[in-house]
Amino acid sequence: MSETAAERAAALDARDELAPVREKFVLDGCVYLDGNSLGALPRQVPGRVADVIAHEWGELRIRSWEEAGWWAAPERVGDRIAPLLGAAPGQVVVGDSTSVNIFKAVVGAVRMAGAGRDEILADEASFPTDGYIAESAARMTGCTLRALPAERIPDEAGPRTALALINHVDYRTGRLNDLPGLTAALHEAGALAVWDLCHSAGALPVRLDAHGVDLAVGCTYKYLNGGPGAPAYLYVREELQACFDSPLPGWNSHAVPFGMDAAYAPADGITRGRVGTPDILSMLALETALEVWDGVRIEAVRDKSLALGDFFLECVEASVPEGRVRCVTPREHRLRGSQVALSCADAGKVMTELIHRGVIGDFRHPDVLRFGFTPLYTSFADVARAARVLAEVLE
Numbered sequence: 485m486s487e488t489a490a491e492r493a494a495a496l497d498a499r500d501e502l503a504p505v506r507e508k509f510v511l512d513g514c515v516y517l518d519g520n521s522l523g524a525l526p527r528q529v530p531g532r533v534a535d536v537i538a539h540e541w542g543e544l545r546i547r548s549w550e551e552a553g554w555w556a557a558p559e560r561v562g563d564r565i566a567p568l569l570g571a572a573p574g575q576v577v578v579g580d581s582t583s584v585n586i587f588k589a590v591v592g593a594v595r596m597a598g599a600g601r602d603e604i605l606a607d608e609a610s611f612p613t614d615g616y617i618a619e620s621a622a623r624m625t626g627c628t629l630r631a632l633p634a635e636r637i638p639d640e641a642g643p644r645t646a647l648a649l650i651n652h653v654d655y656r657t658g659r660l661n662d663l664p665g666l667t668a669a670l671h672e673a674g675a676l677a678v679w680d681l682c683h684s685a686g687a688l689p690v691r692l693d694a695h696g697v698d699l700a701v702g703c704t705y706k707y708l709n710g711g712p713g714a715p716a717y718l719y720v721r722e723e724l725q726a727c728f729d730s731p732l733p734g735w736n737s738h739a740v741p742f743g744m745d746a747a748y749a750p751a752d753g754i755t756r757g758r759v760g761t762p763d764i765l766s767m768l769a770l771e772t773a774l775e776v777w778d779g780v781r782i783e784a785v786r787d788k789s790l791a792l793g794d795f796f797l798e799c800v801e802a803s804v805p806e807g808r809v810r811c812v813t814p815r816e817h818r819l820r821g822s823q824v825a826l827s828c829a830d831a832g833k834v835m836t837e838l839i840h841r842g843v844i845g846d847f848r849h850p851d852v853l854r855f856g857f858t859p860l861y862t863s864f865a866d867v868a869r870a871a872r873v874l875a876e877v878l879e
């Protein structure tokens with residue numbers, strides 16, 4: 485079997501249009517399938533960060549806010565991410581963590597929703613931070629919070645619903661939620677759709693503008709390879725920006741930040757999603773990391789992601805002893821993100837052993853082995869090797 489799988493992998497790699505992109509990353513002899521938690525390092529980043537430190541900080545110092553473009557970086561890098569989200573320019577701003585942006589988006593959406601809308605719906609399978617922040621935002625705004633399965637939202641959204649906060653891809657199972665359908669159902673109910681794109685941005689086409697998404701957030705350290713703690717982003721649809729009333733109106737979001745006025749006046753446009761001084765070193769590392777996307781079609785990324793997942797599942801089925809793992813990721817393409825999650829007895833110990841043997845995935849409580857596929861650098865050979873090593877560990 486392993487020879488056949490290796491041969492098939494070689495044939496698939498040989499006709500992969502994204503194969504050359506792998507060379508743009510620093511990788512070692514391991515099979516790295518944890519890019520859905522921390523993306524690999526793009527080769528260009530260390531040199532750029534060294535230059536920012538030595539030249540822009542070391543020599544230009546304070547002048548860099550203007551001369552090196554530091555001040556405008558949150559909007560500029562936002563515009564660099566926007567095409568990957570299917571967003572026209574001027575709607576994405578980079579900064580803060582995803583958790584902080586969830587807070588801005590949820591409170592901002594409640595404030596936009598208007599009188600009588602005092603209920604927040606939240607996808608119950610969300611990454612925990614989404615639920616924690618939504619709960620606090622609900623308490624602060626006098627709303628009630630109702631957690632429910634995402635697919636119940638069309639039936640449950642009603643005249644009191646201000647918004648629903650939904651994860652595009654479930655971090656644990658890899659299930660892809662129906663962004664167009666759920667957004668349309670929320671609009672039908674007069675509510676706003678707020679999406680967390682952490683596990684979809686850079687892995688599949690999102691098409692925020694085309695589907696009329698209201699607000700969205702996401703991190704940049706997974707499929708966008710921005711690095712540990714890289715700043716997150718906030719999307720506010722252009723038509724809503726004039727009524728976006730940020731709950732964190734820091735001076736960077738002021739219409740005249742250097743006017744130092746005691747009274748707050750929000751900037752126009754997506755700039756009002758900013759808060760305080762941006763983390764420039766991380767922001768510029770991210771900007772450089774995004775260069776790996778030059779010339780890459782997100783549709784090609786999606787096709788390869790699904791092919792990698794299909795191939796992994798085939799190899800696992802052919803080689804892992806029957807009954808040792810159960811796939812908790814939907815097989816259907818329309819329901820799948822860019823990872824495969826396998827439920828397995830002693831999953832924590834199994835993952836430790838996989839990592840010891842050079843296959844890096846991760847373990848999620850209580851029994852899930854997660855394998856993330858980053859089409860820019862994951863090869864079919866990686867996937868065949870991961871399945872083979874998994875079979876060896878489980879034998």
Ligand SMILES: Cc1ncc(COP(=O)(O)O)c(C=O)c1O
Binds near residue numbers: 581583651
């Ligand atoms: C879906 C989702 N939302 C939010 C977060 C947390 O984001 P942050 O640590 O940037 O606040 C993560 C992962 O860490 C996540 O997977």
Ligand SMILES: Nc1c(O)cccc1C(=O)C[C@H](N)C(=O)O
Binds near residue numbers: 520611
């Ligand atoms: N953000 C992380 C971190 O700071 C440390 C370890 C892991 C993470 C993650 O991103 C976890 C990830 N969101 C997940 O899907 O589980």
